[in-house]
Amino acid sequence: MADLLSVENLSAGYGRAVVLSDVAFRLGEGEALAVLGRNGVGKTTLLDTLVGVTRRFTGSIALGGREVGTLAPETRAGLGVGWVPQERNIFRSLSVQENLTAVARPGPWTLDRVFRLFPRLKERRQQSGASLSGGEQQMLAIGRALATNPRLLLLDEPTEGLAPIIVQELLAALTRLLREEKLAAIIVEQHAQKILPITDRALILERGRIVHQSDSAALLADPMPLERFLGVTGR
Ligand SMILES: Nc1ncnc2c1ncn2[C@@H]1O[C@H](COP(=O)(O)OP(=O)(O)OP(=O)(O)O)[C@@H](O)[C@H]1O
Numbered sequence: 001m002a003d004l005l006s007v008e009n010l011s012a013g014y015g016r017a018v019v020l021s022d023v024a025f026r027l028g029e030g031e032a033l034a035v036l037g038r039n040g041v042g043k044t045t046l047l048d049t050l051v052g053v054t055r056r057f058t059g060s061i062a063l064g065g066r067e068v069g070t071l072a073p074e075t076r077a078g079l080g081v082g083w084v085p086q087e088r089n090i091f092r093s094l095s096v097q098e099n100l101t102a103v104a105r106p107g108p109w110t111l112d113r114v115f116r117l118f119p120r121l122k123e124r125r126q127q128s129g130a131s132l133s134g135g136e137q138q139m140l141a142i143g144r145a146l147a148t149n150p151r152l153l154l155l156d157e158p159t160e161g162l163a164p165i166i167v168q169e170l171l172a173a174l175t176r177l178l179r180e181e182k183l184a185a186i187i188v189e190q191h192a193q194k195i196l197p198i199t200d201r202a203l204i205l206e207r208g209r210i211v212h213q214s215d216s217a218a219l220l221a222d223p224m225p226l227e228r229f230l231g232v233t234g235r
Contacts, residue, residue, distance in 0.1 A: 003062070004029045004184050005050075005152060010059030010069075012049040019045045019056060019143075020208045027201075030182035034195045034210070034216060037205035038230060043188040044086060046205065047154045050186070051083045052076050062149065075182070082150025086157050088141040092130035096121050099129055099140055100147045107149025114143040117173050135166030146177075153185040159194060167194070174198060192230060196220050204229045 005027040013019035019042045027033050035043050048054045050061060054074035061069035068076050072122040078085070091099050100111055100121075115122035118139040124132065129140060138158055145153055158174070159167045175198045177183050196202060196216040204212040204225060212225040219226060226232055 002029055002077065003027065004031070004064060005186075006060075006062040007050075008060045008062075010049065010061065011057045012045065012054045012059075013057065014035060016057060019054075019210070020142065021206075023210055024202055025210065025213060027184060027186065028185055031201060032178040032183075032185045032187065032199040034192070034199040034202040035186060035188045035205065036190075036192050036195075036202060036226075036230060039190075041205040042208040043205055044156055047083070047085075047186065047188055049155050050076075050154060051081060065171070077148065078153030080149075082145035083149050083154045084138075084141045084145045084153070084155045084158060086160065088137050088201045090129040092128065092138055094129055095124040096129065096140055097128050099144055103144050104147040105149050109146040109149045111147070114146055117141055117146070117176065120169075126159075126198070128226070133166075135162045136171065138162065138166075138170060142170075142173070153183055155185060157188050157190060160190070171198070192219070192223075192226050193229050194234065 003026050008021040008024050011018055032051060035046060037043050045054055050058060052071065056069055060067055064083050068079060082094060092101065100114060120136055120137055121143055124136065126222045132140060158171055178185055187195055187199065196219055199216045202214060202219050203210050203214045206229055211229055
């Protein structure tokens with residue numbers, strides 16, 4: 001499978017602090033990767049480095065064969081890096097529909113298609129972003145990233161802090177995105193058992209380094225690395 005993303009020898013951090021060291025992995029077109037690890041190991045820093053909002057010390061990030069590691073975040077976004085940050089960053093004073101149309105770029109992900117994926121957003125299309133529940137704001141944040149028609153979607157703990165029923169709804173939408181629509185994605189998640197069934201590959205970070213990489217199915221079948229590096233079972 002052709003590489004959509006190829007990361008080599010990446011080290012990055014903030015100011016003089018090195019958080020990520022010698023990170024290397026590949027992602028094929030249409031593949032989904034789970035990024036796992038305990039608190040503070042550098043998961044968010046990895047996504048932020050792909051987006052371009054940290055300090056990169058060494059290494060390369062190639063998207064579709066083109067080096068993007070030196071480019072500004074907005075240029076990377078224009079080349080197809082879609083980002084749903086942990087803090088969601090929706091426009092609180094704009095309506096749901098305005099949030100989506102403000103960032104829309106031409107491509108298969110039209111407003112209608114986003115509304116088909118998240119019917120709750122369609123029902124609330126005239127409401128302000130601020131009036132939405134936490135789960136609905138997360139759906140809007142994902143919808144906004146989709147409306148930019150990304151080649152690669154980066155999701156930072158999309159289910160964090162949400163009620164179980166909303167988590168189920170979000171996971172069902174993500175399953176559709178990753179399994180049926182075959183959108184390439186990298187998902188940071190604390191709970192391995194939620195995300196491994198819907199991703200192709202997984203990596204585990206510890207202190208800014210990759211300590212395990214494998215197929216997600218292999219990790220589910222043999223959860224030893226989850227026990228060792230996350231202190232949880234895969235179930
Ligand atoms: N803006 C920043 N400036 C300086 N250091 C930072 C900054 N953001 C994160 N760090 C440090 O980088 C390290 C990795 O943090 P990061 O948020 O990437 O971890 P994480 O695995 O995503 O953790 P969590 O699951 O708690 O979100 C931590 O030691 C953190 O204190």
